[in-house]
Amino acid sequence: QMNGPMRVNKSQTIQARLTEAAKLDPCQPAFWNNLGVLFLSLLIFDGARDIYDPVVKSFPQYTDALNNYALAQQGLGNIEEALSIFKAILNAAEDHFEALNNYGVALLQQQQYDVASKVLERALTINPGQYFVLSNLACAYAGSGCEEKAHDAVQRALELQKDHPMIKYNCGSILMRVAQAKRSTELFDQATRLISSNGDGDLTYGQCMSFGMLFHAHLACYAPGDQHYIECRNRAESYYKRAMDICGGEDIQAWNQHALLFLEEGDYNGAKCMLESAQRRATSIRTVSNNLGVSQHLLADFDAAEQSYMAA
Numbered sequence: 413q414m415n416g417p418m419r420v421n422k423s424q425t426i427q428a429r430l431t432e433a434a435k436l437d438p439c440q441p442a443f444w445n446n447l448g449v450l451f452l453s454l455l456i457f458d459g460a461r462d463i464y465d466p467v468v469k470s471f472p473q474y475t476d477a478l479n480n481y482a483l484a485q486q487g488l489g490n491i492e493e494a495l496s497i498f499k500a501i502l503n504a505a506e507d508h509f510e511a512l513n514n515y516g517v518a519l520l521q522q523q524q525y526d527v528a529s530k531v532l533e534r535a536l537t538i539n540p541g542q543y544f545v546l547s548n549l550a551c552a553y554a555g556s557g558c559e560e561k562a563h564d565a566v567q568r569a570l571e572l573q574k575d576h577p578m579i580k581y582n583c584g585s586i587l588m589r590v591a592q593a594k595r596s597t598e599l600f601d602q603a604t605r606l607i608s609s610n611g612d613g614d615l616t617y618g619q620c621m622s623f624g625m626l627f628h629a630h631l632a633c634y635a636p637g638d639q640h641y642i643e644c645r646n647r648a649e650s651y652y653k654r655a656m657d658i659c660g661g662e663d664i665q666a667w668n669q670h671a672l673l674f675l676e677e678g679d680y681n682g683a684k685c686m687l688e689s690a691q692r693r694a695t696s697i698r699t700v701s702n703n704l705g706v707s708q709h710l711l712a713d714f715d716a717a718e719q720s721y722m723a724a
Contacts, residue, residue, distance in 0.1 A: 426450055441467050445477045452480060457487030475501050479511045486518055494518050509538050513545050520548065525555035543573035550586045562586050617658040617666075624651030624669060631676070649673060664690040668700050675707060683707040698724045 430447040433440075444467045451460035464481035471477065482497035498515035501508050512535035519528035532549040536542070550565035566583045627648035634641035652673070655666040667690035674683035687704035690697070705720030 441471045441474050441477060445474070445480060448477070448480050448484070452483055452487070455487065457484045460484035461488065473504070475505050475508055475511065479508065479514060482511075482518075483514060486514070486521075491518055491521055495522070507538055509535055512538070513542075513548065516545075516548055516552065520551055520555070523555065525552045528552040529556060529558075541572060543569045546572065547583060547586075550583065554586050617655050620651045620655035620658060621666060621669070624648050624655060624666075627651065628669065628673065636677075645673065645677075664693050664697055664700055667693070668697070668703060671703060671707075675703065675710075680707045680710045684711065 427447065427450055430443055430450065433443045444463055448460045448463040448467070451457075451463060461481070461484040464477055464484055467474065467477045468481050478497055478501050482494040482501070485491075485497065486494035495515070495518050498511050498518060501511040502515065505511070512531055516528045516532035516535065519525075519531060529549065529552040532545055532552055535545050536549065539545070546565050546569035550562045550569065553559075553562035553565055563586075566586050570583055625648075627644045631641060631644050631648070634644065649670065652666050652670040656670070659666065667686055671683045671686035671690065674680070674686060684704065684707040687700055687707060690700045691704055701720050701724035705717045705724060708714075708717035708720060
């Protein structure tokens, strides 16, 4: 709960003390492991990797350091390397709880939902009271199309920890997926309240896009002009705008999705302007050219529409 400068100062103090301890007794891997954890907590993944490289080579049986080394690789986008390390840990210590959970998350990133479900279920048999594992398991169930299981896992996670910001976001997102599969406005309303109750916080680009598209998809559940429709529409647009701000307006996916909102509402000029801006940023993206053609077509600018369709 520290602000930016306080967090930096505290982190620098911790780093200095851990480094001093490591110099006094450089053969104690726990000092280096804790220093690596500090870098992981600050999202300095390359620094964490460089700390763990010599540790895991000198102490290959130190599974906690191996687990954190895999997290550093995962943070750097080296998912296959991370998966390989998690597997090696579990071959040596099949009940390593943290490795099981982290392995499950890495499998989720690879969209291997069935395997992730089994791994995370195993983690829960070891420590059944961990809300974050239940939240991850719910994601795996939802990805596998097991809506009932996903819903049950969400409810159990919320019972254990209802105030954690990311649990709220994850559970709200999963409830939306379940609602979409069931065409359930009741579940969707529950998800909307859950996400809204937490404020918007510090979301990543990917999270903003995910929530924008989820709210966007659920416009189909309501009649235009309905209070729920207006709320969903405004939330979708808000998340798309935040995504555009985060990426500096350079990622055209947010522009394209935002334009679809205008198209669906019959604001063809709004959609056309948005898509022209997107096309200038990435002329090779086919869906942008196609949607621009639709906007021009509906505005009866047939020559321009033909050119856009041909470009697509």
